[in-house]
Amino acid sequence: MSALQTLGDVVAVAFLLLGALLCLTAGIGLLRFPDVLTRMHAGTKPQVLGVLLIMVGGAIRLQGWSATWMLLLVAVFQMLTAPVSAHMVSRVAYRRRHVRRDRLLVDEQHTAGQDRLYRGDEPADAPPEEPATALAERVRENREDGTR
């Protein structure tokens, strides 16, 4: 085994370990973070970088073009799909009021009047705080849906 090969192995192992560590922090974040929105950060972000690093490490270690192309595809699809799923889950969580508002410094979506009926981390079927406003809102939405 030549010195160059050993060097390649060391670099690959470093990348693999670093990537594995980042994936571990993603798992820890899922346990430690307080609500859905912050957990989505932990679940998608360090893990994307972790997977990328593991792909680079694997590509260095495997030394075959066919494996490298496959790893490249994995990386591309990871980067294309992770944001979409994070966005969908967080959007649903916000609209279903699974938000810890006491942990938010500012919520401009709320103060801009886009979401004025709900204020806490409530279950999805909780009664609204202002029943009259909520009823009016629902009637208005239904009418808009009907005309659309």
Added chain:
Amino acid sequence: MTSDPAPGPGSRLAHQLRHQLPLLVWLVAVWNLLWGTWSWANLLAGIVVALVVTWLLPLPPVVGGARLRPLGLLVFLGTFLADLVYSGAEVAWQTVRPSGIDRSAILRVQLRTDSDLLLTILSESVTLVPGSMVMDLDRERGVLVLHVLHVRDDDDVERQRASVLAQEERIVRAFGTDDEIAALSRAPGEPFPAAERRTP
């Protein structure tokens, strides 16, 4: 590469093919990468599969299209990679440190771009960079709603807002047309002139 069935009976097919060409090339590339080896048989099979897929599952064409500026692209990719590594390390540290995370925030950012393609690239890259995540996009007003992890005070909030706008500018300078670059200097919130609208 995929110009073989173009001279068909109508020009509609050719028109459709020109709009679908980037998608076809991408599908052929994926097919070949999946096989892992280069051969003419793979290329031909990939073309056949791509045509069948786009015929069975048609997508609406991307309106407007983009123009690639090599220098802007380099700046964008370089900054993006640096952001990815730096913020990745930061978020990883915030998850494992004993004090945990601070408070977070939900921001509305008024954008200056009005192109579906550029907004898609912006949302994807903002969500990929750790610490910020797109929650909603008000397409009519051009407002991006995002959730940012870890803000301490109002200065942090403004810094995040400025970084999203800087990212938007880099993307427009990498992929945008001349009109869209000119639109960057427009005051935020000003409505887009109807003539420049790129969406049907």
